[in-house]
Amino acid sequence: MTHLPGLLRTAPLQGETTSSLICRIASRYGMEAKGLRACWKWRNYPPGHEGGGARADAEVLLNTAGRQLLVGICGVEEAVLARALPSWAEEDAKLRAEDGDPVGLWRIGGPVAGPVAYGCRLCTARRTGAAVRVVRYAPRWERVCVRHGRWLLDADADQPLEHLDLRGLPEVVAAQRRWGSVVRRAVRAGAEPERVFALARAVVARWWEQAYGWERETVWPWRLHLVAGGDAGGDLERWRVVGRDAVVFPEVVAVAEALLDPAMAELVWADSGAGRPRALPVDGMFCRRLGERLGRTWLGPLAAADRSSRGWAVSSGCAVVPAGRPGTTTTRGGCGKSTGRRPWPASCGCWAKRRRRPVRGRCGGLRCPPSSAG
Numbered sequence: 001m002t003h004l005p006g007l008l009r010t011a012p013l014q015g016e017t018t019s020s021l022i023c024r025i026a027s028r029y030g031m032e033a034k035g036l037r038a039c040w041k042w043r044n045y046p047p048g049h050e051g052g053g054a055r056a057d058a059e060v061l062l063n064t065a066g067r068q069l070l071v072g073i074c075g076v077e078e079a080v081l082a083r084a085l086p087s088w089a090e091e092d093a094k095l096r097a098e099d100g101d102p103v104g105l106w107r108i109g110g111p112v113a114g115p116v117a118y119g120c121r122l123c124t125a126r127r128t129g130a131a132v133r134v135v136r137y138a139p140r141w142e143r144v145c146v147r148h149g150r151w152l153l154d155a156d157a158d159q160p161l162e163h164l165d166l167r168g169l170p171e172v173v174a175a176q177r178r179w180g181s182v183v184r185r186a187v188r189a190g191a192e193p194e195r196v197f198a199l200a201r202a203v204v205a206r207w208w209e210q211a212y213g214w215e216r217e218t219v220w221p222w223r224l225h226l227v228a229g230g231d232a233g234g235d236l237e238r239w240r241v242v243g244r245d246a247v248v249f250p251e252v253v254a255v256a257e258a259l260l261d262p263a264m265a266e267l268v269w270a271d272s273g274a275g276r277p278r279a280l281p282v283d284g285m286f287c288r289r290l291g292e293r294l295g296r297t298w299l300g301p302l303a304a305a306d307r308s309s310r311g312w313a314v315s316s317g318c319a320v321v322p323a324g325r326p327g328t329t330t331t332r333g334g335c336g337k338s339t340g341r342r343p344w345p346a347s348c349g350c351w352a353k354r355r356r357r358p359v360r361g362r363c364g365g366l367r368c369p370p371s372s373a374g
Contacts, residue, residue, distance in 0.1 A: 009075035012084035013127065013134055017109055017116065018070070019060045020135040021085065025073060027132050039073075040066050040104040043094050047108050049158040056135055057116035057155040059087055059109040063095040066102035086113035086137045109155070113137050116155045118162035120145040133162065140245060141197045144176035151227070151246035159238075164227040164246050172223075175250040182253060185260045200256035204248045207303070216298050223247040251294055258290050 010025045026036040040062070047055050062070060067088070071078045082088045090112055092105050109116035119134030123145060135155050143152045144166065151164040151172065166172050186193040211217050224243050225232050232239035258264045264286060271284035284304055291299035 007073060007075055011074070011076050011128075012081055013119065013124070013136060014084050015136040015138060016085060016119070017057070017059050017135045017137065018062065018085050018087050019058050019109075020119075020133070021074070022060070022070070024128070024130075024132055024134070027130065036073075037104070039069060040102045043103060043105050046106050051158055053158055055108065055156065056118070056133075057109040059107045059112050059116075061087060061090050061092050061095060061105045061107055061112070063103045065100060066095075066104050069102040109135070109137065115139060117143060117152045118155050120148055120150055120152060120163065122148045122150075139194070139197075140201070141179055141193075142176075143245065144173055144249070146173055146176055149173060151249075153242070157242075159242065161242065164243060165229075166227070166246065168226050169223060169246075171250045172246060175253040178253055178257070182256050182260065185257075189260055191260065196256050196259055197252070200252045200259060203255055204252045205244075207251075207299075208244055208248055210302075214302070216296070219295075220247055254294055255290070258293060264289065 008028055010021070010028055012021050022036060023033040026033040029036075046058050049055060067078070067081075071081060074081065087107075087109075092107075094105055095103060114137050116135060117138040119136045121131040121133065124134045125131035138152065144150070145152060145163075149165065149167040149169075151166050153161055153163055182196070183193040186196050208220070211220055224239055224247050227243045227246055228235075228239045232243070267284070267286035267289060271286045283301065287300035287304040288297075289300070290303070291297050
């Protein structure tokens, strides 16, 4: 390792983008990132949003000489950077032809190594002593900072927020803790945890699109107003997009648990025809039991009656539910795409007005008030 004398040691954070690390190094020296990036020759320009702003999820790929230069500036072993930076070993044809000079290439982070999110500044300060912005690769099932009660937002959106405050939503933090057990159960069942999460998220996202018309749904509006700082009514459409993943996360984990539950698999097998495939009936036990598990006894018939999307009918049984009777080893897969998004009108009173706090119960630690839970 070549360590340039007089330079401060700056260790990478696990999962951090290379671009984020370069920005943190520049910050330590009180200089702009653009000044430090001048040490490399660039073959293109940083990606930006349509409105002209810089993308927080921008990533950089470096050639061999460029990586060695970063090793020297950081003052850490190359093996450390290789373990921490997911894009470290990524290559591009435009870089292979470069020889000798340190060269960099701009990319958007998502296609390089997966979803990109902001890091928790409080955790960064605890690790590095400076509460600076960090951008890192993080799957959507690992977005809760349990220590500080924050939901870490996607870094690809053109909006200023880095996180949502979850200190009033203990059920979201609890769902993050439960996700670890979901992963273990999926592995034991021979299923891919990522696929189970994707299916559960697709199902709940479909409900989210329909929920503005559900008069009995009071938990999600209350959570949405809370993550919006108290009242999302003035900018409901924006908060519906920004806050969705945080608001529905407890239900996503609950549906994932249901997809992995052998008892629920038995109900799917029976409701779907017991070997003679048919659509899930409106009065079926699986949808009814799922609604009960979510603290919404009224949800089952609504979920089963939704025929505008194949996503629910297929997804409800395809994570680890066998094609034949539960207990066999053959699994079925696939998940239909949801139909076009139906926007929530700002005039919808259930969503446009701040709701009172739901009482404690079964839905991720909360349940709907007595007047709306039946």
